[in-house]
Amino acid sequence: MTADETGADRAWSRLMAAAQDGDRKAYETLLREALPYIRSVVRGLHGRPERADEVTQDVLLTVHRMRHTYDPARPFRPWLAAIARRRAIDALRRWRRTESHEVVDEYAYETFADAAANRHAEMPTTAEGLRAAIANLPAQQREAVQLLKVRGMSLAEASAETGKSIAALKVNMHRAVKTLRRRLTGEES
Amino acid sequence: MTDDETMRLIEALAAKAQPVKRLRPPALRAALWLVAVGILIALAIGSFTDLTLSLRRFQDVRLDWEMAGMLLTGILAVIAAFHLSLPDRSAAWALLPLPTLALWLAAMGYNCYRHWFTDGWALGSSWDCLKFIVGVSVPLGASLLYLLHRSAPLAPLRVAAMGGLGVASIAAFALQFFHPFEVTFLDLGTQVIAVGLVVVATSVYERMTAAKAGR
Numbered sequence: 290m291t292a293d294e295t296g297a298d299r300a301w302s303r304l305m306a307a308a309q310d311g312d313r314k315a316y317e318t319l320l321r322e323a324l325p326y327i328r329s330v331v332r333g334l335h336g337r338p339e340r341a342d343e344v345t346q347d348v349l350l351t352v353h354r355m356r357h358t359y360d361p362a363r364p365f366r367p368w369l370a371a372i373a374r375r376r377a378i379d380a381l382r383r384w385r386r387t388e389s390h391e392v393v394d395e396y397a398y399e400t401f402a403d404a405a406a407n408r409h410a411e412m413p414t415t416a417e418g419l420r421a422a423i424a425n426l427p428a429q430q431r432e433a434v435q436l437l438k439v440r441g442m443s444l445a446e447a448s449a450e451t452g453k454s455i456a457a458l459k460v461n462m463h464r465a466v467k468t469l470r471r472r473l474t475g476e477e478s
Numbered sequence: 479m480t481d482d483e484t485m486r487l488i489e490a491l492a493a494k495a496q497p498v499k500r501l502r503p504p505a506l507r508a509a510l511w512l513v514a515v516g517i518l519i520a521l522a523i524g525s526f527t528d529l530t531l532s533l534r535r536f537q538d539v540r541l542d543w544e545m546a547g548m549l550l551t552g553i554l555a556v557i558a559a560f561h562l563s564l565p566d567r568s569a570a571w572a573l574l575p576l577p578t579l580a581l582w583l584a585a586m587g588y589n590c591y592r593h594w595f596t597d598g599w600a601l602g603s604s605w606d607c608l609k610f611i612v613g614v615s616v617p618l619g620a621s622l623l624y625l626l627h628r629s630a631p632l633a634p635l636r637v638a639a640m641g642g643l644g645v646a647s648i649a650a651f652a653l654q655f656f657h658p659f660e661v662t663f664l665d666l667g668t669q670v671i672a673v674g675l676v677v678v679a680t681s682v683y684e685r686m687t688a689a690k691a692g693r
Contacts, residue, residue: 310497311497324484342484355632357500360500361500375565
């Protein structure tokens with residue numbers, strides 16, 4: 290670390306120690322100041338900006354969840370960098386796994402001339418029926434639908450509210466959509 | 479996801495930030511757990527075993543090397559697990575118990591060789607050894623994983639596997655006091671299998687817990 294970096298590290302270390310003691314202002318200042326550093330670590334591993342933003346938010350949530358593990362006697366930057374790198378690598382693995390299982394099928398979006406073939410896609414669903422179907426979802430899927438679709442929260446806000454990772458919320462939402470589709474239309478996807 | 483959204487997230491996190499209790503240094507946390515477990519095991523040995531028989535058996539230096547390997551592997555693996563559970567500690571902590579694990583396996587390998595010549599495939603009390611190591615590892619492992627979870631480790635599988643190695647090695651050491659007779663080749667093999675089972679079980683448990691909690 291250069292002399293400037295060492296000075297910044299000491300300042301961040303003091304801010305984090307204050308944040309651990311409940312100083313919200315110090316905490317907000319620290320997260321704002323550290324944001325460019327987190328982004329630089331994340332972007333070193335993620336080329337696509339929209340993904341880098343999502344991972345950056347995941348890092349902030351992880352820092353929040355793990356802030357009790359920071360020891361003010363030790364430098365702050367390696368602690369932060371380790372969290373940022375680990376979350377970025379986890380996200381890369383997750384996306385690679387997802388992409389290796391997905392294919393683009395343009396024809397999947399087309400409907401058919403035969404009206405009967407479109408019956409399920411166009412089936413009207415009453416609000417009451419939908420509400421009942423959501424209420425009968427497994428707890429984790431219901432929570433994802435309630436927060437992300439009914440209350441209109443962003444993934445990051447829902448993650449901050451529940452303590453679950455953004456990836457876990459996405460998976461639960463995806464499963465909820467599949468369950469609802471199956472129950473409302475009888476289709477297996 | 480936009481810059482505004484990230485700023486809103488920072489504000490939300492700061493607004494709900496409560497004071498948190500800092501974790502004590504990992505070496506101290508490991509030492510406290512080891513002392514508590516050491517007292518419990520010493521009480522159990524004092525209450526339920528025949529120490530005269532055990533001491534007679536411990537006059538075999540080859541067995542002493544094996545037991546030193548077990549105990550040190552257990553202690554070092556537990557210390558390593560507490561360090562690995564923190565984000566800014568090197569992954570090289572995972573290497574800490576390897577030299578003593580090598581000592582244990584080498585001493586055990588030699589003893590296996592000796593017993594194979596004298597006992598061949600005699601079963602001895604292999605099944606009891608397996609039950610003892612797994613049975614003792616479950617409560618020890620549960621308490622250790624509970625403490626390790628307080629760090630919300632970034633690489634939980636590695637931490638759980640190291641913790642599993644620690645508790646199973648300590649259980650294998652304690653077994654020697656409850657097993658005051660000559661072991662067979664298969665007894666020794668079963669002890670290694672039991673340690674491996676505990677390491678795999680703690681890792682699988684950790685993976686399932688992490689998936690359920692959405693970490």
